Amino acid sequence: MRHIILLMVLLGFVHMASAQVITIKDQTTEEPLELVTLISKSTHAYATTNGKGQADISALKDAEKIEIRTLGYKTEVKSYAQLEAENFLLFMEPSNISMDEVVISATRWNQSSSDVPSKITSISSEEIKLQNPQTAADLLGISGEVFIQKSQQGGGSPMIRGFATNRLVYTIDGVRMNTAIFRGGNLQNVISLDPFATEHAEVLFGPGSVIYGSDAIGGVMSFQTLTPQFSLDDKPYITGKAVMRYASANNEKTAHLDVNVGWKKWAFATSISSYDYDNLKQGSEGPDEFLRPYYVKRQDSMDVVVANEDPKIQRPSGYSQMNLMQKVRFKPNKNWDFQYGLHYSETSDYARYDRRQRTRNGKPRYGEWNYGPQKWMMNNLNVTHFKENSVYDQLSVRLAIQNFEESRISRNFNKPDRETRIEKVDAYSANVDFTKALGERHELYYGVEAITNDVNSTGTDLNIETGVSQPGPSRYPEATWSSYAAYVSDQFTINDQVLLQGGLRYNFIELDAEFDTQFYPFPFEKASLNNGNLTGSLGVVYRPTRDWVISSNASTAFRAPNVDDVGKVFDSEPGAVVVPNPDLEAEYAYNVDLGIAKVFDDVVKIDVTGYYTHLKNALVRRDFKLNGQDSIMYDGQLSQVQAIQNAAEAHVYGVQAGVEVKLPSGFGFSSDFNYQYGEEELDDGSTSRSRHAAPWFGVSRLTYAAQGLNMQLYMNYSGKREFEDLPESEKGKTEIYAIDDNGNPYAPGWYTLNYKASYRLSDMFTVTGGLENITDRRYRPYSSGISGPGRNFILSLRADF
Known part of the structure; x- marks a missing residue:
C-alpha cells in the first residue's frame, strides 16, 4: 500500500x-x-x-x-x-425529443446510443429529483419500461422482457452486483442502492452476455453513483445537497446529505442517507382480498390473532435503512484517473409480508417470517489511462471486493422453534477493459474478467420458550463459484448511414460445493461443475436520414448454474421442498430484436422495438427424487421433493413502444407501453405462461417546465391477468391475488393517477411535492405479495450548496 x-x-x-x-x-x-x-x-x-x-x-x-x-x-x-x-x-x-444520448451500459465506455443496436433507456438525475423514488427499485420503475414486483415493502424485483432475478444483471459503477446465491424467486438486493447517491441509471434491454457474462439474458441495469468533481481554478470546488422528505402512505421520514470537495488533482465525495418507513397503507377502492383484517402478535408467551383497526394498513411492513458512500478521486495529469469508492448499506429486520398472509388449517401459518438485516459493502478501485498506443487508446482497470449478508428468520404459529438461516457471500472481481480505434471506421472494445464468490451459509434453531439454541440445517452448502472470461466487440462504421457492431465472449465457470449431510440424507457430499460458454452478438444501425433510426440485433446469452441452483434447500410452497441437484448445465438464450425510431419536424418522436427470445435448457423447478423417494418430512410436513433441473424450453416475445410530443409554451407529452407474452414448458410437455412475463403495462405523462418550475401529471397502468392466464406456479398462491366469481385467484388490472411538481425557490432551495394515487385505488402489481400505496402525499425540501 x-x-x-x-x-x-x-x-x-x-x-x-x-x-x-x-x-x-x-x-x-x-x-x-x-x-x-x-x-x-x-x-x-x-x-x-x-x-x-x-x-x-x-x-x-x-x-x-x-x-x-x-x-x-x-x-x-x-x-x-x-x-x-x-x-x-x-x-x-x-x-423532449432526442434520437441519441450518452450511454455506457453497452460497452462500459461512453458512447452515443445512436451507435448501439440494442435498446437502452436512461433515467436522469433531474427525473430522479422530480419523482423522489423511495428505493432504487422504484427508481427503475420511473422509466415506465421496467415492471417492479414486491413481496414486501422492503423489496423490489425488476422484470424485463419476461425475465427477472437471476436472469438479469445489476452493475454499480461498472461492477457486477449479482452473486452466486441470486435465485430464481424474487430478489430485493437492488434496494441496497441509494437513489440520492445515483448520478444516473441505464437499462439495456435484451441479452448483454458479450460484455457482462452469465445472467445477462433479459437485460442489464447499470447504476452510476456520484463522481467526485475537481476544481477548475485555484479555489476548492465545494458543492453538495441536503434533502429532507416525508411521505404520508408509510409515514416516511428520510434525510440525506452529500458533499463534494475538489482541488485540481484531488476530489472527495461523501454521501449519507437515512430512511425510515412505517407500515404501508393501501387504497380505499379495490378488491377486498387485499385488505389486512388481522395480524399476529406475541402476547403472554403466545401467538394471538389481533384484529387490525384499519384493514388498509398492511401490518407488519415497516423497516428502516441507512446508506453510506465515500469516494476519492486523484487525477495527476490528463492521462491518469484514479477513483476509489466505499459503499455501505444496511436495513433493519423487515417482515416478508406475503408469507405473513399464509394460512394452515384456518389459522396463520407463521408467527414470524422476517428477513434479517440486509447488508452490503463494496470497496472498488477504478484506474483509467488515456494514451494512444499500439494496444489501446483507453484502458480501465476495475478491482472490487463486495460483502453481502442476508438472513431469514421464521417460526410457525404458536410453535417455539425459531429457525434462523444466515448467508454471507464475499465477492471478488477484476475487470480490465480496453478501447482502440483502428483507423477512422473501426472502434474495438475488448477485455478480460475474473470473479470469485465464496459462499458461507449457517443455520440455527432456537427454542424461544427454553432459550436453548442448537445448530440447524443451512440453506446452502459451503461453496466457491468462479468465472473467467475474455471478450471482444467491434464497431464498424460503413458510412454516415450504416454502422455494424459484433462481439464474442468466452466464459469459463466452475463451482465447488461441500454439503452437510447431518440434517438431510443427501446421496453426495461434494459437487463440482465446470461450464465453458461461448456467446456472441451482431447488430446493425441504419440512419437513412437525420430523423430516422432503424436498428436490429441478434445475440445469444447464457446463465451458468450457481450455488442457489445446485445446492439450495428451502420450502418453495406448502407441501413442497426443493433439494440440491449437482447435475446441472448452463441455459442458453437466443434473441433477435428490431427497433425503429422516427422524429417528425422536431416535434414528435415515435419509437417501436419488437423482440423475440428463445430459452433452451432452462433451469426450472421440477418434481425430483431423493434417495429414491419422491416425498420427505420437512418442517413437520410430508413434502413433495423438487429440484432445479435443465428440463424445459421457454420463449418470450413482445413490443416496447414510445411516443414523445413537444407541445407549445413549455408543455410536453410522452407515453411508454410494454407488451410481453411468455410461455414455458411444463413437466408433462404442455405449456404455461412464464411467471416473469408481466401483463401489459406503461406510463403516460403530461409535463410542463418553465423558469424553475417543473410539473408532471402522469398515469401508471397495468393489464389484467385472468386465472386461466396465470402461470401454473402462481395459481396456488391464493393469499396474494384477488378472487374471481368462480373462486379462483387472478391479478386485476389497475391504474394510478399522479401529480409531481418541483419549484426552485432560490439558487439554493428547491421544494418538491406530489400526490400519488390521487383516486386512492387499492391495487397490487402482478405477482406481488403487498399492495401499492394508497393516496400518498410527498413533500421534499432540497438545499443545493
Whole structure:
C-alpha cells in the first residue's frame, strides 16, 4: 500500500496542462447544466460538466467535431475552434425529443446510443429529483419500461422482457452486483442502492452476455453513483445537497446529505442517507382480498390473532435503512484517473409480508417470517489511462471486493422453534477493459474478467420458550463459484448511414460445493461443475436520414448454474421442498430484436422495438427424487421433493413502444407501453405462461417546465391477468391475488393517477411535492405479495450548496 501511495504522490508532481474551461447553461433559464457530456471520436477524449455547468476540455483541443449531449436537450455538434470563438460559453436548448444520448451500459465506455443496436433507456438525475423514488427499485420503475414486483415493502424485483432475478444483471459503477446465491424467486438486493447517491441509471434491454457474462439474458441495469468533481481554478470546488422528505402512505421520514470537495488533482465525495418507513397503507377502492383484517402478535408467551383497526394498513411492513458512500478521486495529469469508492448499506429486520398472509388449517401459518438485516459493502478501485498506443487508446482497470449478508428468520404459529438461516457471500472481481480505434471506421472494445464468490451459509434453531439454541440445517452448502472470461466487440462504421457492431465472449465457470449431510440424507457430499460458454452478438444501425433510426440485433446469452441452483434447500410452497441437484448445465438464450425510431419536424418522436427470445435448457423447478423417494418430512410436513433441473424450453416475445410530443409554451407529452407474452414448458410437455412475463403495462405523462418550475401529471397502468392466464406456479398462491366469481385467484388490472411538481425557490432551495394515487385505488402489481400505496402525499425540501 505504501508503494501505491508513493506512486500516486510522485504522479502528482507531473505537470498538468493549463485547463481550458467551458461553461454550459440552459438557454431558457440560464441555469448551469450538470452532467453534460462532450465527446470527440477523433481524439478519443471526453469531458463532463460539474454542478456549475463547467468542464475542462483541454483534452479536446483541436477537435474538429465535438458532440455535446445531455438528456432533455438538443444535441450540439461544435468544433473546438467554434467553442473558442464563442468564449467557451454554450447555451443548450431544452427538448423532449432526442434520437441519441450518452450511454455506457453497452460497452462500459461512453458512447452515443445512436451507435448501439440494442435498446437502452436512461433515467436522469433531474427525473430522479422530480419523482423522489423511495428505493432504487422504484427508481427503475420511473422509466415506465421496467415492471417492479414486491413481496414486501422492503423489496423490489425488476422484470424485463419476461425475465427477472437471476436472469438479469445489476452493475454499480461498472461492477457486477449479482452473486452466486441470486435465485430464481424474487430478489430485493437492488434496494441496497441509494437513489440520492445515483448520478444516473441505464437499462439495456435484451441479452448483454458479450460484455457482462452469465445472467445477462433479459437485460442489464447499470447504476452510476456520484463522481467526485475537481476544481477548475485555484479555489476548492465545494458543492453538495441536503434533502429532507416525508411521505404520508408509510409515514416516511428520510434525510440525506452529500458533499463534494475538489482541488485540481484531488476530489472527495461523501454521501449519507437515512430512511425510515412505517407500515404501508393501501387504497380505499379495490378488491377486498387485499385488505389486512388481522395480524399476529406475541402476547403472554403466545401467538394471538389481533384484529387490525384499519384493514388498509398492511401490518407488519415497516423497516428502516441507512446508506453510506465515500469516494476519492486523484487525477495527476490528463492521462491518469484514479477513483476509489466505499459503499455501505444496511436495513433493519423487515417482515416478508406475503408469507405473513399464509394460512394452515384456518389459522396463520407463521408467527414470524422476517428477513434479517440486509447488508452490503463494496470497496472498488477504478484506474483509467488515456494514451494512444499500439494496444489501446483507453484502458480501465476495475478491482472490487463486495460483502453481502442476508438472513431469514421464521417460526410457525404458536410453535417455539425459531429457525434462523444466515448467508454471507464475499465477492471478488477484476475487470480490465480496453478501447482502440483502428483507423477512422473501426472502434474495438475488448477485455478480460475474473470473479470469485465464496459462499458461507449457517443455520440455527432456537427454542424461544427454553432459550436453548442448537445448530440447524443451512440453506446452502459451503461453496466457491468462479468465472473467467475474455471478450471482444467491434464497431464498424460503413458510412454516415450504416454502422455494424459484433462481439464474442468466452466464459469459463466452475463451482465447488461441500454439503452437510447431518440434517438431510443427501446421496453426495461434494459437487463440482465446470461450464465453458461461448456467446456472441451482431447488430446493425441504419440512419437513412437525420430523423430516422432503424436498428436490429441478434445475440445469444447464457446463465451458468450457481450455488442457489445446485445446492439450495428451502420450502418453495406448502407441501413442497426443493433439494440440491449437482447435475446441472448452463441455459442458453437466443434473441433477435428490431427497433425503429422516427422524429417528425422536431416535434414528435415515435419509437417501436419488437423482440423475440428463445430459452433452451432452462433451469426450472421440477418434481425430483431423493434417495429414491419422491416425498420427505420437512418442517413437520410430508413434502413433495423438487429440484432445479435443465428440463424445459421457454420463449418470450413482445413490443416496447414510445411516443414523445413537444407541445407549445413549455408543455410536453410522452407515453411508454410494454407488451410481453411468455410461455414455458411444463413437466408433462404442455405449456404455461412464464411467471416473469408481466401483463401489459406503461406510463403516460403530461409535463410542463418553465423558469424553475417543473410539473408532471402522469398515469401508471397495468393489464389484467385472468386465472386461466396465470402461470401454473402462481395459481396456488391464493393469499396474494384477488378472487374471481368462480373462486379462483387472478391479478386485476389497475391504474394510478399522479401529480409531481418541483419549484426552485432560490439558487439554493428547491421544494418538491406530489400526490400519488390521487383516486386512492387499492391495487397490487402482478405477482406481488403487498399492495401499492394508497393516496400518498410527498413533500421534499432540497438545499443545493
